[in-house]
Amino acid sequence: QVQLQESGPGLVKPSETLSLTCTVSGGSIINYYWTWIRQPPGKRLEWIGSIYYTGTTRLNPSLTSRLTMSVDTSKNQFSLSVTSVTAADTAVYYCARDLRPHSDNWYYYWGQGTLVTVSA
């Protein structure tokens, strides 16, 4: 059974960089897109972007200028960085995956989520 687990700091200062990693277990990172989704408190889910195991990315245009995604196939991990954070970036961040290889549409596998708070 595929499992995803987010890790990273729970508190980030304004204007600094938020960095998260998702570790995949129970399956290979190869042949799949890997996705980040977040949910600010009291708001709807927001699709941040996805990275294919080859490193190709698909990013939310509203966040592109501040996003970096990477994948490490040797560690079965993928990562997200968001620069110049503000309070608006405070959210529960989820990593997720489509059930099917080579597909990035609907998400069957999810991490438990990690709350990241932006505050001085």
Next chain:
Amino acid sequence: ETVVTQSPATLSVSPGDRATLSCRTSQSIGSALAWYQHRPGLPPRLVIYEASTRAIGIPARFSGSGSGTEFTLTINGLQSEDFAVYYCEQYSIYLPWTFGQGTKVEIK
């Protein structure tokens, strides 16, 4: 960006009754719509994809319908574990994928 609007915001239903949730998109998306169940403290759980296909492990009391811009999630014979917030997600041609604001199904 395709805007997704769900209604109602809250639905009060008695256990054993039917719940009908609506999702509307700002442009036609064919059948590129998924539904998720979100309970407190847990990650979202995929319920329906391609507008009407139940995900693995989802009971038959859940059904999805619709195409184009109007979609419906129906839950028949609501059970205690079904009370949650439900989100729809569109994944049509153009990024970003977007979610609705959610419908909370609460016990009446």
